Amino acid sequence: MLQASDNELLTRTGPGTAMGNLFKQFWLPVLLSKELPERDGPPFRIKVMDEELLAFRDSDGNVGLIEPRCSHRGADLFFGRNEEGGIRCAFHGFKFDVRGHCMEMPVIPRDENYERTRARVGIKSYPTREVADIIWAYFGPAQDVPELPMLEMTTVPPSHRFVSKKFQQCNWAQTVEGGLDTAHFSFLHQAIDKTDHLKIMGASEAAASGDPNRMRWLNDSIPKYTILEHEAGLVIGAARQADDDKFYWRITQFLLPSINFSPGTFPGELYHGQTRVPVSDTECWIYCYTWSPDRPLTEVERNRLAGGHTIHATLREDYVPIRNRDNNYLMDRDEQRNVSFTGIKGLSEQDAAIQDSQGYIHDRTRENLGPTDMGIVRFRRFVLEAARALDQGQAPSAATNPESFMVRGGASVAARSVPLADVMVGRFGDIHGRVRDLQVAGE
Ligand code: FES
Ligand SMILES: [Fe+2]
Numbered sequence: 534m535l536q537a538s539d540n541e542l543l544t545r546t547g548p549g550t551a552m553g554n555l556f557k558q559f560w561l562p563v564l565l566s567k568e569l570p571e572r573d574g575p576p577f578r579i580k581v582m583d584e585e586l587l588a589f590r591d592s593d594g595n596v597g598l599i600e601p602r603c604s605h606r607g608a609d610l611f612f613g614r615n616e617e618g619g620i621r622c623a624f625h626g627f628k629f630d631v632r633g634h635c636m637e638m639p640v641i642p643r644d645e646n647y648e649r650t651r652a653r654v655g656i657k658s659y660p661t662r663e664v665a666d667i668i669w670a671y672f673g674p675a676q677d678v679p680e681l682p683m684l685e686m687t688t689v690p691p692s693h694r695f696v697s698k699k700f701q702q703c704n705w706a707q708t709v710e711g712g713l714d715t716a717h718f719s720f721l722h723q724a725i726d727k728t729d730h731l732k733i734m735g736a737s738e739a740a741a742s743g744d745p746n747r748m749r750w751l752n753d754s755i756p757k758y759t760i761l762e763h764e765a766g767l768v769i770g771a772a773r774q775a776d777d778d779k780f781y782w783r784i785t786q787f788l789l790p791s792i793n794f795s796p797g798t799f800p801g802e803l804y805h806g807q808t809r810v811p812v813s814d815t816e817c818w819i820y821c822y823t824w825s826p827d828r829p830l831t832e833v834e835r836n837r838l839a840g841g842h843t844i845h846a847t848l849r850e851d852y853v854p855i856r857n858r859d860n861n862y863l864m865d866r867d868e869q870r871n872v873s874f875t876g877i878k879g880l881s882e883q884d885a886a887i888q889d890s891q892g893y894i895h896d897r898t899r900e901n902l903g904p905t906d907m908g909i910v911r912f913r914r915f916v917l918e919a920a921r922a923l924d925q926g927q928a929p930s931a932a933t934n935p936e937s938f939m940v941r942g943g944a945s946v947a948a949r950s951v952p953l954a955d956v957m958v959g960r961f962g963d964i965h966g967r968v969r970d971l972q973v974a975g976e
Contacts, residue, residue: 535897547583551920557672558932562820564668597631600657633658682938692829702858712793716905719754723874750781758907759953763965765931769908770953786942794942815893846881862886940966
């Protein structure tokens, strides 16, 4: 449970808010590269943390992210012409480059004041980078733009990853909490076996792996949590009873400001992560990525992910999930009775449904939490402290340390007596899951 004031601090990310300022310390995904496919192509309207912006790709392939208002008389540059190195306002022809600099003012006389005026009438722009099929933007102080976070999926060759995005109709924080609350796996994603209620996994990575042991171990509905803190976030380990006096560990990573890595990956399997970017306080984009450190994804895997699998939703052309808040996720009550715990198809959609169902902004003052909620409690504490510290002038060090993001989450089986720190060293070679054998592949 949170105080109302803390819930406000956690969930509000618009201009001037402490949490919005924390987000702006980090590079954020704002578009998929394929949404701006052509040079000099149509500009694209986007909204990030309640700010309306315009993205466009110039003649050299660079991506601009600018305020949409022309500095002459305020026309919307969405209607502008994207031509020869900049976007030209359709009203009177002022032209701006990807950095917001004014290039031409065709209705202003070319007298001795022209250049001075031109230098003065630039518009707001944000730096962008294009890495791993995603266009990233930095909304923080222009004088100290950091390097991009070194997420492992950005360092593998394009053949080794799959990236998608999906629209979600609720506040960013409850979708992060859904990813960190790994206890829900024993319920939300289960299939129904009439002979043994809650016995068989539904559309999960365990079912995909076909490993019956993992499905059975998920019947332990009270995982025991251990949490380790590091510079960029938290290692959240949940231990369920396995066979032979062993624990089945599912270990997720939380990374600032809104990232989680999935907990179910055994060595050799695919890794999954998600980054949330608020559109407003009641909607967000979730960038979803699946990668292998070791090998290209097969065509079968790629097609399966593209069609909606694990964390990837089945999508409309506009990246809104086909099963969404407006149609009750096409829930089927017969299926709920006989086939799956929710009657909703798709792991991603099951997560979205239940996270949306908490409200557009979840009211955390009315909760009754238990020991299996420890991961989300620590997440809240971590981001609230980071936002407060930033308010006091202390920026998060992870924002300027890209390598602090180079970690993995995943699963392991270990003797009950082994603490999480040692499980991490055994599974990843590092207490915080830091990737040591770093091979940076070119784009
Ligand atoms: S309003 Fe854009 S050039 Fe006049
Ligand atoms: Fe889930």
